[in-house]
Structures are given as structure tokens and as C-alpha cells.
Amino acid sequence: MSKVSAVIVAAGKGTRMKADINKQFLNIKGKPILYYTLKAFEACELVDEIVLVTAKDKKQYCMDEIVKKYGINKISAVVEGGKERQHSVFNGLKAVKKSDVVLIHDGARPFVDRSTIEEGIINAEKYGACTCGVKPKDTIKYVDQNGFSIDTLDRNSLFQVQTPQCFKYDLILACHEKGINEGITVTDDTSVVEHYGHKVYLYEGNYDNIKITTPEDLIIGERILEHLSVDVL
Numbered sequence: 001m002s003k004v005s006a007v008i009v010a011a012g013k014g015t016r017m018k019a020d021i022n023k024q025f026l027n028i029k030g031k032p033i034l035y036y037t038l039k040a041f042e043a044c045e046l047v048d049e050i051v052l053v054t055a056k057d058k059k060q061y062c063m064d065e066i067v068k069k070y071g072i073n074k075i076s077a078v079v080e081g082g083k084e085r086q087h088s089v090f091n092g093l094k095a096v097k098k099s100d101v102v103l104i105h106d107g108a109r110p111f112v113d114r115s116t117i118e119e120g121i122i123n124a125e126k127y128g129a130c131t132c133g134v135k136p137k138d139t140i141k142y143v144d145q146n147g148f149s150i151d152t153l154d155r156n157s158l159f160q161v162q163t164p165q166c167f168k169y170d171l172i173l174a175c176h177e178k179g180i181n182e183g184i185t186v187t188d189d190t191s192v193v194e195h196y197g198h199k200v201y202l203y204e205g206n207y208d209n210i211k212i213t214t215p216e217d218l219i220i221g222e223r224i225l226e227h228l229s230v231d232v233l
Contacts, residue, residue: 002100003048004121005169006041007092010034010054010062010107011081022058023212024107028221031070033212034062036110036225038072044117047103049076053092054107056080086186090176093169101125102172103164104189108212111224112164116205120166123201129172129193131165132205162205165189171198 010024024034041047052075054062059078067075077095081088089104096102101124105112116132123130136158142150165188175192178184186192190200208224210217 002121002125003098004046004101004103005076005096005099006047006050006103006105006164007089007096008034008037008041008050008052008105008107009081009085009088009092010037010052011088012085012108022055024054025058025061025065026212026218028110028212028218029225032066033110033221034107035066035070037105037107037112038066038075039070040110040112040114041103041105041117042072042074044114046118046121047074048099049097050074051076051092051095052078052107053081053088054078084185086176086180086189086192089189090180093173093176096169099169101166102169103166104172105164106211109163109209110212110221111206111208111210111228113206113209113228116209117164119203120164123203124166124168127199127201129165129167129190129198130201130203131161131163131188131190132203132209133159133161134205134207136160159202161188161190161202162209162211167193 025032041050052062062078076097079091079095082091101121103120120130120132136155140153140158144150172189175196179186179192184195194200212221
């Protein structure tokens with residue numbers, strides 16, 4: 001049976017939140033956003049370990065106020081983030097205790113459900129690389145530099161990527177290491193494996209799996225929690 005690790009990336013400052021603390025530590029219904037994220041992976045029986053990546057000055061805070069306080073027992077390491085997200089992910093991957101499959105997930109996506117996690121593991125084992133996501137609900141247009149519409153895209157051929165992004169461990173570790181050594185800049189983890197010629201399978205995620213980015217998202221998050229059981233897992 002495959003060993004499965006989750007790397008939770010929570011090193012960003014989240015400037016768009018306009019708060020005095022990192023967005024992952026803001027509360028929704030009395031508990032930190034990061035708590036809900038970690039608890040979702042803690043509760044999934046297929047996940048063997050969790051590596052948490054956070055800012056250097058928040059490592060002890062995470063251990064004391066989230067990991068120990070809420071009993072996140074699968075945490076195997078809390079590591080320091082890097083200059084960019086891809087460096088933070090690479091630091092997390094290096095801290096993994098030799099796995100077959102790794103799931104990379106945004107710390108500020110607290111409402112990921114069990115089926116999304118489990119499907120990610122299955123698809124990573126089958127295809128080597130995959131990510132969940134949803135079809136955009138809104139019409140998407142190309143826009144020129146003057147602000148005018150150039151074209152309207154077909155929503156049926158578009159995919160709004162979420163996390164977890166899931167991979168065979170050796171594949172994503174090698175691609176990130178090569179990308180950093182060669183100075184390749186990527187915006188997400190699927191991009192780096194695509195850059196080196198690997199296909200990424202896309203599977204259906206959940207519209208509730210939002211990333212908490214702005215103050216408005218906190219309000220939406222409270223509404224989502226009202227019909228989810230994440231907070232009582």
C-alpha cells in the first residue's frame with residue numbers, strides 16, 4: 001500500500017486580506033483557518049503524514065497554537081518557507097519521509113473534502129500527476145491592453161485549478177529541484193511537471209473548496225461551515 005504525505009503550504013502573508021496577521025491564522029467561527037485545513041488531512045485515513053510549511057517566525061506559534069492545541073497528530077515536520085511559493089513547496093517536499101504519493105495543498109483552502117483528497121491520491125497513483133478543480137461559472141474574455149474585449153472563451157474547455165495538487169513523490173521532487181536549479185518560475189505545482197513534459201490529469205473538485213484571500217472570503221467561509229462538518233471532524 002502506498003505511503004501518502006500531505007505538504008500544507010502556509011507561508012504566505014496574504015496582503016490582500018488587509019489584516020495584521022497571516023490569513024491562515026485568522027479565525028472562522030472561533031478557530032484558525034489553518035486548523036480546518038490540517039484537520040481535513042488529519043481525518044483522511046489514506047494520509048500518513050503531514051508536513052506544514054510556514055514562515056520562520058510562525059513555526060513555534062503553529063506548533064503551540066494549532067498543532068498541539070488541536071491535536072494534529074500526523075504532523076511530522078514544521079518547516080520554514082522560502083522566498084517564493086515554489087521554494088516553500090520544495091522545502092516541504094524535502095522534509096517528507098520518503099513517500100509514494102504527495103498532496104500539495106494551500107493552507108488557506110480550509111474546506112477541502114475527504115472525497116477530493118481521496119480521488120487525488122487515486123489519480124496520482126494512476127497518472128503520476130493530477131489536480132482538482134471546477135469549471136468557471138462566469139463568462140471569461142480575453143482583454144487587450146486598452147481594456148477592450150478581444151474574444152470570449154468557451155467555458156466548457158476551461159478549468160479553474162484548485163488544490164490539492166497530487167503527484168508521485170519522486171516525480172514532483174525531481175521536477176521542483178530541476179526547476180529551481182534552472183531558474184524556472186512557476187505559479188503552481190502542476191506547471192513545473194508540465195514544463196518538463198509530464199501530463200497532468202484534471203479531476204472534478206468542489207466549489208466549496210475556496211481559497212481564503214480577501215475579507216469577503218471570511219464571510220463566505222462562515223456560510224460554507226454552516227453546512228459542512230469540517231469543524232467537527
